[in-house]
Amino acid sequence: MKRVLTALVFFAGLLAIWQVLYSLKLWSPVLVPAPIDVARYLRDAALDGSLGSSCVVTMKRLLVGYLIGLVAGIPIGMATARLRALRDTVGVLALGLQGLPSVCWVPLALLWFGQNERAMLFVVIMGTLWSVILATETGVKNVNPIYVRAALTMGSKRLHTLTKVILPASLPFIVSGMKQGWAFAWRSLMAAEIYVTILTGFGLGHLLHYGRELNAMEQVIGVMLVIVAIGVAADKILFSPWENFLHRRWGTSG
Amino acid sequence: MTLQQELVPTAPAKLAVEDVSKTFRTGKRVVHALDHVSLQVSEGEFVCLVGPSGCGKSTLLNIIAGLEQPDGGRILADGSPVTSPGRDRMVMFQEHALFPWLDVMGNLMFSLRLKPNLKDSERREVAMYYLHLVGLERFKHANIHELSGGMKQRIALARALAPNPKVLLMDEPFAALDALTREQLYGDIQRIWQERKKTIVFVTHNVREAACLGDRVVLFSPNPGRVQEEFRVDLPRPRDINSPELAAHSMKIMSALKGHLNPTEELAE
Numbered sequence: 001m002k003r004v005l006t007a008l009v010f011f012a013g014l015l016a017i018w019q020v021l022y023s024l025k026l027w028s029p030v031l032v033p034a035p036i037d038v039a040r041y042l043r044d045a046a047l048d049g050s051l052g053s054s055c056v057v058t059m060k061r062l063l064v065g066y067l068i069g070l071v072a073g074i075p076i077g078m079a080t081a082r083l084r085a086l087r088d089t090v091g092v093l094a095l096g097l098q099g100l101p102s103v104c105w106v107p108l109a110l111l112w113f114g115q116n117e118r119a120m121l122f123v124v125i126m127g128t129l130w131s132v133i134l135a136t137e138t139g140v141k142n143v144n145p146i147y148v149r150a151a152l153t154m155g156s157k158r159l160h161t162l163t164k165v166i167l168p169a170s171l172p173f174i175v176s177g178m179k180q181g182w183a184f185a186w187r188s189l190m191a192a193e194i195y196v197t198i199l200t201g202f203g204l205g206h207l208l209h210y211g212r213e214l215n216a217m218e219q220v221i222g223v224m225l226v227i228v229a230i231g232v233a234a235d236k237i238l239f240s241p242w243e244n245f246l247h248r249r250w251g252t253s254g
Numbered sequence: 255m256t257l258q259q260e261l262v263p264t265a266p267a268k269l270a271v272e273d274v275s276k277t278f279r280t281g282k283r284v285v286h287a288l289d290h291v292s293l294q295v296s297e298g299e300f301v302c303l304v305g306p307s308g309c310g311k312s313t314l315l316n317i318i319a320g321l322e323q324p325d326g327g328r329i330l331a332d333g334s335p336v337t338s339p340g341r342d343r344m345v346m347f348q349e350h351a352l353f354p355w356l357d358v359m360g361n362l363m364f365s366l367r368l369k370p371n372l373k374d375s376e377r378r379e380v381a382m383y384y385l386h387l388v389g390l391e392r393f394k395h396a397n398i399h400e401l402s403g404g405m406k407q408r409i410a411l412a413r414a415l416a417p418n419p420k421v422l423l424m425d426e427p428f429a430a431l432d433a434l435t436r437e438q439l440y441g442d443i444q445r446i447w448q449e450r451k452k453t454i455v456f457v458t459h460n461v462r463e464a465a466c467l468g469d470r471v472v473l474f475s476p477n478p479g480r481v482q483e484e485f486r487v488d489l490p491r492p493r494d495i496n497s498p499e500l501a502a503h504s505m506k507i508m509s510a511l512k513g514h515l516n517p518t519e520e521l522a523e
Contacts, residue, residue, distance in 0.1 A: 249399075
């Protein structure tokens, strides 16, 4: 309760500073709108449905692409960790491409697929995949071999060992890879949506871009707030349960 | 199979180690971990393998477990050759090897779920039976990292016993524990061995521990790994590690061992 209160006071303070700066009229209200203007924009955009539909478009791209990246990346990472030939080929490729800022995939995706969902999906998958592959590979390579030996004596074999021992044993690494993949995917998707009009659906980035075009600062700030909120929510909904599990079982801090 | 049948101790197995050899290559060095080793273990016998590090005693245990293959010779368990790991021969490692992603109950259920012909509710009852046997049923929902070193090894013991194996293979399971905890576990393992009637092969470098636990102590010598000498320990059970009779036995083994020890290697008494 005390922590909630501290947070509330902090954010109320930020809001108050913002209001004071606005009232002092140091800058043009076009550049620094009042908090109430931003709130009004958010309310109107929520009521006319433009904000909601943009959120849906963006989240759909993000979640579908992210899921595909995970479902492909985890098995590939396990395979590269276990098979030397794959590690020397796919593993090296993953290492190289993970170093490539994922927004760099945008031009290629647009040329290949056009200004549509497939291009966006591709960008998100590229953002997710390599991080997940590398983290899974590291995780699997770090599994204490004694777990596998113990499982073998209990009658565990091949696929059972892989899914019931090696996969959960590498979970701490996989979860951190999942977080990194999410961050890369989220950033590159926003960049793509801001700079390119995707004809098949207007996302949050698009809304942000049009805020600039229209010189509507309350829209720019409003959409930025929504993007921040989605980031926080993703962390709480997607990753906190995993991290709590790791913390409880492994006894790790953080 | 009913629960009652499941909990009845299985007949312990007879083990035969026949002319087993194993060589390791590390770079240019060739280590003869085991050199034509033969050994008989009778049903329900508690045998301790003792020797300095590098004498191949752990390697032999792994070969009996089926986790490693010998270069020559073979292992027979109740007359049939051992080629792979099996639930009839469970292993307890020096590191507890408990799975940190599962709680205590989950660890026991892991081995029991791999055993067919049981309902999950029966498996849970079997798990509780063994948790009770090691005195930790209150900790069934505990996470592994919350347990002390001695408790972890008790849970590891329960997990190894849960599939009702004929043979229990123990690889220095108490080496990392403090003296007091170790003494408690000596009592427990003797009690459980008598109650559950297992054949136990116990690897240790601690001579007194071997004399305390074993019906027979087999002394290994290193480079190449061979059986040097065997000692029968005919003391009544439960044995106290601090008793003078036991000390006399361990002195005898110790002096035999020292003949084969080079000065750089250390041995715990």
